[in-house]
Amino acid sequence: MKISVAQIPPTTIPYGKTCIVIDVLRATSVITVLLDLGVKEIYPTATIEEARILKKSLETSNEKVLLLGERDGLPPEGFDHGNSPTALLENPSVPLVAVQATTNGTPALLSCYGASSVIGAAPLNLSTSCKHAVNSGNDVLIVCAGLRGKFAEDDMLAAGMFVEKLVSLGGTITDSATKALTLYKKSEKFFAESLRRTEHGQKTFELGFNNDIEKCAEIDKYKVFGVLSKIFDRPCIIPNTN
Ligand code: MLT
Numbered sequence: 001m002k003i004s005v006a007q008i009p010p011t012t013i014p015y016g017k018t019c020i021v022i023d024v025l026r027a028t029s030v031i032t033v034l035l036d037l038g039v040k041e042i043y044p045t046a047t048i049e050e051a052r053i054l055k056k057s058l059e060t061s062n063e064k065v066l067l068l069g070e071r072d073g074l075p076p077e078g079f080d081h082g083n084s085p086t087a088l089l090e091n092p093s094v095p096l097v098a099v100q101a102t103t104n105g106t107p108a109l110l111s112c113y114g115a116s117s118v119i120g121a122a123p124l125n126l127s128t129s130c131k132h133a134v135n136s137g138n139d140v141l142i143v144c145a146g147l148r149g150k151f152a153e154d155d156m157l158a159a160g161m162f163v164e165k166l167v168s169l170g171g172t173i174t175d176s177a178t179k180a181l182t183l184y185k186k187s188e189k190f191f192a193e194s195l196r197r198t199e200h201g202q203k204t205f206e207l208g209f210n211n212d213i214e215k216c217a218e219i220d221k222y223k224v225f226g227v228l229s230k231i232f233d234r235p236c237i238i239p240n241t242n
Contacts, residue, residue, distance in 0.1 A: 008146040009111035019112040023145035024158040027105020029122040029216040042237040044106035051101035069101035108145035118228035129225040153198040160184020192217035
């Protein structure tokens with residue numbers, strides 16, 4: 001099992017691979033929290049407009065659908081919720097179905113749709129998501145969500161943490177994975193602070209979401225992780241615990 005890291009989402013479908021998609025601040029951390037709160041289906045969309053339309057169409061067959069996500073870090077107009085995991089935890093009663101639209105995280109997940117397996121992961125569910133990836137028997141591509149198509153250090157730091165875990169589970173490292181691991185090893189003892197110092201971390205901090213940074217830096221708080229599946233002929237994240 002070879003482990004590679006993509007600094008930004010792929011432009012072609014990574015056929016045959018197991019993809020671990022990471023948007024540590026905050027989309028895949030939010031996905032983990034939502035699944036732990038009991039959400040059974042999360043539909044990721046590429047745009048805000050698509051998310052609004054999808055919520056309406058799903059609500060005809062479901063009692064209530066949670067519409068959540070962000071633009072520039074804040075909840076878009078008419079959304080039920082932003083992209084804050086700690087705010088979700090303050091009001092933990094959630095419907096069974098959610099639609100999520102974020103700037104980088106949800107497009108990154110969708111860019112891998114069609115790969116052998118796609119996991120939405122974060123440090124919050126490091127161990128269980130890595131075990132699932134190893135059990136798939138495929139080579140693993142860790143996909144960093146990045147920032148609008150460019151390298152984002154926060155995701156690369158988290159990717160390094162995943163590389164370390166996957167190597168401990170028998171994976172073989174490649175150059176791209178070594179790069180992420182080296183970056184992570186310099187910061188592992190003060191991981192939350194390292195996330196905060198990144199460009200995206202600074203922006204998240206300035207918007208008043210320091211609690212989210214602390215939350216997203218927590219390791220192995222949850223067993224559940226999201227797997228990208230197909231429901232109603234659409235990409236949909238469903239919970240898995242191995
Ligand atoms: C994203 O998808 O770009 C992020 O999760 C943004 C954020 O929540 O700050």
